[in-house]
Amino acid sequence: MCFSGFIYTQKARPGGRLGVVLLLAILLTACSIKEDRSHCPCHLLLDVSEVSTELFDSLDVALDEGNGRAQRFPLCLSLLPPGPVAVDVAKGRLLLNVCALESGAVWLSSADDVMAIPPGEQCPPLYLHSAALNTDVEELMEQVMLHKSFCALHIWMEGTDPTRPYPFALQLRGDVDGYDANGQPREGAFSPYAYPTADGHCTVRVPRQKDDTLELLMCEAEVPLATFALGEYLKAGGYDWTAPDLADVSVQIDCARLTLRIKIEKWSETYYFNIEI
Numbered sequence: 720m721c722f723s724g725f726i727y728t729q730k731a732r733p734g735g736r737l738g739v740v741l742l743l744a745i746l747l748t749a750c751s752i753k754e755d756r757s758h759c760p761c762h763l764l765l766d767v768s769e770v771s772t773e774l775f776d777s778l779d780v781a782l783d784e785g786n787g788r789a790q791r792f793p794l795c796l797s798l799l800p801p802g803p804v805a806v807d808v809a810k811g812r813l814l815l816n817v818c819a820l821e822s823g824a825v826w827l828s829s830a831d832d833v834m835a836i837p838p839g840e841q842c843p844p845l846y847l848h849s850a851a852l853n854t855d856v857e858e859l860m861e862q863v864m865l866h867k868s869f870c871a872l873h874i875w876m877e878g879t880d881p882t883r884p885y886p887f888a889l890q891l892r893g894d895v896d897g898y899d900a901n902g903q904p905r906e907g908a909f910s911p912y913a914y915p916t917a918d919g920h921c922t923v924r925v926p927r928q929k930d931d932t933l934e935l936l937m938c939e940a941e942v943p944l945a946t947f948a949l950g951e952y953l954k955a956g957g958y959d960w961t962a963p964d965l966a967d968v969s970v971q972i973d974c975a976r977l978t979l980r981i982k983i984e985k986w987s988e989t990y991y992f993n994i995e996i
Contacts, residue, residue, distance in 0.1 A: 760807035761854035765817070766862045767804060772796045775819040775846070775865070781833060782806070783814040783900050803860065810855045814900050817848040817863050832905055833898040841891075841911040842869045842926040849902025867964040868898070869924045874935075876919030878974040885915040887944065893933040895926050904929045912938075928960045935970070947972075952981055956988050 767778065775796060782790040794804060816833045821844045833849075836842055846865035853859075874889060889912065896907030904927050913921040925933065933950035936943045953968065969982040981988055 759810070759857075761810050761856055762858040763806050763808050763813075763852075763854065764803035764858065764860045765806070766860060767794070767796070767799070767817075769862065769864055770796065770819070774821055777819070778863075779818040780806075781814075781816040781818070781900075782808055783816075784809045785812060785814075808854050813852040813854045814902075815848070815850045815852055815861065816898075816900070816902055817865065819846045819865055820844055821846075832900060833902060835897040835905060835907070836909065836926065838896075838908065839911055841913075842897075842909075842924040844871075844924060845869050845898075845926075847898065847902055849898075851901070868927055870927075870965045871967040872923045872925055873967065873969045874913065874915065874921050874923070875969065875971045876915050876974060877971055883917070885917065885919055886939065887915075888938045888941070889913045889915065889921060889923075890936045890938055890941075890943075891923050891925060891933065891949075892936065893925065893928060893950070894930070895928055897926060912941075927965060937972075947979060949981075952979075953983070956981055956983055956986065958983050 763782075765780070770778065777796060778794040780790075780792055780794060784790070788809060790806070790808070818833060833847070834843075834845065845868045847868040848863045848865050850861060852861060872891070876885060876887075891909065891911055891913070893909040894906060895904040896909045897905040899905045906929070909926070911923055913923045915921040928950065931948075931950035931954040933953070935947040935949040937945045949970070958966070958968070966984045968984075971980040971982075973979070
């Protein structure tokens with residue numbers, strides 16, 4: 720902890736010139752000493768006033784101060800007093816990540832990552848604020864702005880019989896399985912399965928991608944029957960994986976005509992394939 724100096728003096732008696740001289744000497748000495756505060760922590764203030772309490776119940780905060788020093792703690796928004804959240808951190812450089820889900824809590828996988836998606840799982844509905852901070856100051860205010868860090872991929876299989884269960888499974892394959900300490904896509908295997916309902920619909924959440932290698936597979940008994948280069952099609956359609964808030968995507972696969980249509984919010988395009996299903 721850091722303490723500022725203080726002076727205690729006894730009230731001088733009338734005519735007590737010696738007491739006045741001593742007091743002036745102490746004040747002059749105190750003013751000439753510059754306290755070394757380099758070892759004192761930085762007072763970090765997290766302003767969460769822009770976080771929606773209607774969408775989020777809690778936040779998970781990860782502070783990586785380097786050299787193995789890290790702090791991780793939850794914040795229940797309904798229990799926070801007015802004003803910013805204060806926490807003392809070491810001076811220097813700091814990686815800050817604040818995570819939230821539309822419901823539930825985020826799992827923070829390890830000291831090195833913000834989140835690692837378990838094998839076979841889809842990305843959670845994650846909102847993330849990441850920042851590299853210079854904490855070599857006495858006090859620092861950081862405004863927390865959560866950004867949508869997942870793409871909801873809505874898949875529709877057309878030409879199916881609604882009276883019968885859909886016979887195939889769908890699988891996404893990619894090279895990103897979460898987010899690292901910098902809030903950037905974490906390299907790893909991503910391969911969740913999705914099972915369309917009787918009307919041929921399913922949704923899979925995908926994390927932010929680093930490239931265009933994402934694939935969509937149609938499988939029977941986990942054996943691929945057809946593979947769609949989804950990442951390349953999204954790139955051709957102008958999808959931006961670096962956008963602060965990721966857009967959702969709709970994919971329509973017409974089993975009868977062997978066509979695939981991709982819609983990125985208000986934009987759409989049709990791609991044609993010569994595929995045997």
